[in-house]
Amino acid sequence: MDGLVTGTDTELPTLLTPRDGVPAVTDTDAGYEAMVEALAGGEGPLGIDTERAHGFRYSPKAWLIQLRRRGAGTFLLDPVALAPDDELADLSGLRDAVGDAEWIIHAATQDLPCLVEVGLTPTRLFDTELAGRLLGYPRVSLGAMAEQFCGVHLLKEHSADDWSTRPLPEDWLVYAALDVELLDELRDAMSAELVAAGKDEWARQEFTHLVEDAGTSRPPREELWRRVSGIHDVHGRRQLALVRELWEARERIAARRDKAPGRILNDRVIVSAATRSDLTAGSLSELSGFRKGVAKRYLNIWSDAVRRVEAMDPQEYPSVRPPRRGNGAPRTWQGHNPEAYARFTAAREALSRIAEQHTVPPENLLTPDTWHRLCWQPPRSLTPVAVDEQLAAAGARLWQRELTREALASALAVA
Incomplete structure (x- = not known):
């Protein structure tokens, strides 16, 4: 493989440059059309990745999209450059051009939202991170999977950089291109291991679920201001009101x-x-944090937030404890619903045994929310069939239900 630097006898070689070189960023309509034509004429799966600007931008949109397909090569696409003013780019033409080609993505739940919003939704998918979880690997980052299955080390020093930077530095482009360089090879090796482990059908069902769930909107979380770092130091309802208004x-x-x-x-x-x-x-202006940097520009806005609290009826202050949502955390059940807590304890032990037996993380065996709700309100008939029906209604895949329904029925009945 080109672009490798060999380390010591105990180290893996490091992949430093893409085998075909670093492509120029596609940031014009003409370049985009040429890219679409090339990828449409390629063969096999489409490797795809995105770079966002988490920690720098409010929006989670993609600032760079990397694509690679056999026979077409690697492309680095700037979707923001192709977008109309204050709009998102429409890249559905690319989706249509590659048809039903399988997409290879590492950690699809992170990338799919920003791909879907520009019209890129797969019809088939292979998630290399999820495959690693199903195979029971303790480390499932792209770097860890590349080392395990491809025998090379990937440098990951630009993962937390500001990808809204323009122009993008050359070494960042190298990093971005390498993120899709090995996806095809990685997919083939992981697919073979899934078959050997008897988990290929599990993976197929999981990947199908990811495709079907792509683009599904989630209800916004309530009272996100309570997630402010250090809020445990805030005591009293008026202080919480100040946090809320400033946030x-x-x-x-x-x-x-x-x-x-x-x-x-x-x-x-x-x-x-x-x-x-x-x-x-x-x-407020006497506090150093409001007198410097970007915050200083908005001193009037911060002051208005404080004035709102000063004019607020104390009954409008937020409660000290956040409102209870749903059934609450299972650790709180013991006091007000001991029967549900007993079911939770028994079910947790049963699921842990199954997860260990099949070398799969418990959260991938069955999502915590799914089986927590089952413990809180089990079916009237504690049979595997009834448990299976309730799990299916909650979205559990067939392979998950087949592995867990009998053990859960027994655990719920004993508790």
Whole structure:
């Protein structure tokens, strides 16, 4: 394989450059059309990856899309350059051009949302991270899988960089191209091991589920402001109201500027302000965190947030404890629903044994939410058939139900 640097006798060689060289970034309509034609004429699966700007931008959109297919080569696509003003690019023509070719993605749940929003939805999929989980590997990053199955080391030093940077540095482009360089080879090796382990049907069902679930909108989480780092230092409802108002003001600015919230106003500054007993809208400017950097530009907005709390009826303050959602965490069941907690304990032990027996992570054997709900409200008839029906209604795949329904029925009945 070209582009390798050999290490010591105990080290794997490091892949430094793509075998076909580093392609120029596709950022024009003409370049995009040529890329689509080339990929349509390629053979086999389509390797695809994205680079986002998490920690730098508010939006989770893709700032670079990497694609590779046998017979076509590697392409680095700038979807933002192809987008109309304040809109997202429409890349559905690329999706149509490759037809029903299987897509190879590492950690599809991370990449699919930003691909779907630009019109890229697969019809078939192979997720190399999920395959690694089903095979029982403790480390399933792309680098770990490349070492295990391809015998090479991938450098991952640019994974947390700001991919909204323009122009992208050359070494970043090398990194991006290498992320799809081995996907085809990796897919073939992992597929063979899945067959040998008798888990290929598990993988097929999981990949089908990912495709069917792609683009499904999720209800927004409520009271996200309670996730502010350091909120455990905030005591009292008025202090929580201050956190909420400052957080919501920051969110509006971040969304408007497409900038990561923490780069506008740090969480620790919000908490420090909220926990001051003498805080007023007028005194906010005296705090160092509001007098420097980007935060200084929005001092009037922060002050208005404090004024809203000053004018607020105490009954409008948020509760000290977050509102209870659903059945709550199982650790809280013991006090108010001991029967459900007993079922949870028995089911957890049963699922742990099955997961260990089949060398698969418990969370991939059955999602915690699925079996937690089963323990909270089991079917009237504690039979494998009834358990299977309830698991199916919750979205569990057939392979998961076949492995767990009898053990869960027994655990629920004993408890």
